Amino acid sequence: AQSVAQPEDQVNVAEGNPLTVKCTYSVSGNPYLFWYVQYPNRGLQFLLKYITGDNLVKGSYGFEAEFNKSQTSFHLKKPSALVSDSALYFCAVRDSNSGYALNFGKGTSLLVTP
Amino acid sequence: GAGVSQTPSNKVTEKGKYVELRCDPISGHTALYWYRQSLGQGPEFLIYFQGTGAADDSGLPNDRFFAVRPEGSVSTLKIQRTERGDSAVYLCASSPQNGNIQYFGAGTRLSVL
Numbered sequence: 269a270q271s272v273a274q275p276e277d278q279v280n281v282a283e284g285n286p287l288t289v290k291c292t293y294s295v296s297g298n299p300y301l302f303w304y305v306q307y308p309n310r311g312l313q314f315l316l317k318y319i320t321g322d323n324l325v326k327g328s329y330g331f332e333a334e335f336n337k338s339q340t341s342f343h344l345k346k347p348s349a350l351v352s353d354s355a356l357y358f359c360a361v362r363d364s365n366s367g368y369a370l371n372f373g374k375g376t377s378l379l380v381t382p
Numbered sequence: 383g384a385g386v387s388q389t390p391s392n393k394v395t396e397k398g399k400y401v402e403l404r405c406d407p408i409s410g411h412t413a414l415y416w417y418r419q420s421l422g423q424g425p426e427f428l429i430y431f432q433g434t435g436a437a438d439d440s441g442l443p444n445d446r447f448f449a450v451r452p453e454g455s456v457s458t459l460k461i462q463r464t465e466r467g468d469s470a471v472y473l474c475a476s477s478p479q480n481g482n483i484q485y486f487g488a489g490t491r492l493s494v495l
Binding site: 314319360371373 | 386413415417422423424425426427430437438440441473475477482483484485486487488489
């Protein structure tokens with residue numbers, strides 16, 4: 269079975285400060301990991317993915333994520349937060365052994381204050 | 383180019399009624415997925431099509447839910463005898479063959495009164 273945990277319901281950060289949104293996963297095979305962002309009344313927008321290769325993945329809008337196999341984590345990071353980054357962030361995993369369905373975490377609400 | 387299109391954007395129905403939700407994927411994408419997102423939760427997988435066939439329908443909650451994709455493009459999610467617990471946002475996504483990134487539509491918000 270595969271699962272994703274996002275331990276924080278909400279993350280608050282001041283504009284200009286670095287941000288981290290946490291994600292841990294559990295799979296039986298190799299993990300395919302994704303981050304999506306959701307703005308109000310809009311669909312999910314793809315940010316970045318890890319399939320294989322370098323553990324540090326760079327994505328859209330200055331976001332990056334670090335794959336840590338020993339800690340089974342894939343935390344989302346950004347060096348300097350913007351107010352416009354405020355949104356709902358979802359981590360998702362697909363198990364290389366079990367099909368194409370994505371298993372999502374429950375989401376983390378990011379609030380960046382001016 | 384155009385993204386994934388879902389219609390209607392909102393649907394209000396009464397308990398016991400039948401509803402159809404439509405998804406128009408990105409042109410050329412062979413894979414199509416349906417997810418359901420309840421309030422305060424992440425999306426939950428319902429069904430996956432590769433071409434015209436349902437390759438994985440393990441997420442459909444019961445036999446009131448059914449989906450088709452007769453020509454390998456547009457898909458329709460059908461819900462019979464709707465219940466209040468079916469109220470959610472239904473999301474559709476598509477991806478290229480052998481592609482890993484799923485591109486999502488804006489969703490259909492279903493409210494069952």
